[in-house]
Amino acid sequence: MADRRVQAAAQRAMILDAAAAVLPPPFGGRALKGADAYRHLASLCAKRAAIYAGRSFVDRTRAFAALVRAKGYGADPARFGARALLMDLVGVSGLLDGTGREAAPTDARGGIAL
Numbered sequence: 001m002a003d004r005r006v007q008a009a010a011q012r013a014m015i016l017d018a019a020a021a022v023l024p025p026p027f028g029g030r031a032l033k034g035a036d037a038y039r040h041l042a043s044l045c046a047k048r049a050a051i052y053a054g055r056s057f058v059d060r061t062r063a064f065a066a067l068v069r070a071k072g073y074g075a076d077p078a079r080f081g082a083r084a085l086l087m088d089l090v091g092v093s094g095l096l097d098g099t100g101r102e103a104a105p106t107d108a109r110g111g112i113a114l
Helices: 002-022 027-053 057-069 082-093
Strands: none
Touching (some): 027 082
């Protein structure tokens, strides 16, 4: 799912780049700004996907830190919101696989089975 988001954002950026070449001012400039925004979104989505793709706690923590450093969370529409932040914190633990489903094996009490 995350790969689809990265690909979709990158594809939209390419479409806007192509449109910018043929649009008259000021629409060409607006298309370029939109393409930049979609490239930024693709980058954030790739960083977020890395959290769930991480094979170890250290890998997932590094991926989460990279997303935080990139200012991937915030209140404006170009960032992930508070719900995503909470979900990703759980994702760092390895308990979820990015779809909200349990990923780590658990013991009878719901703890991570070792």
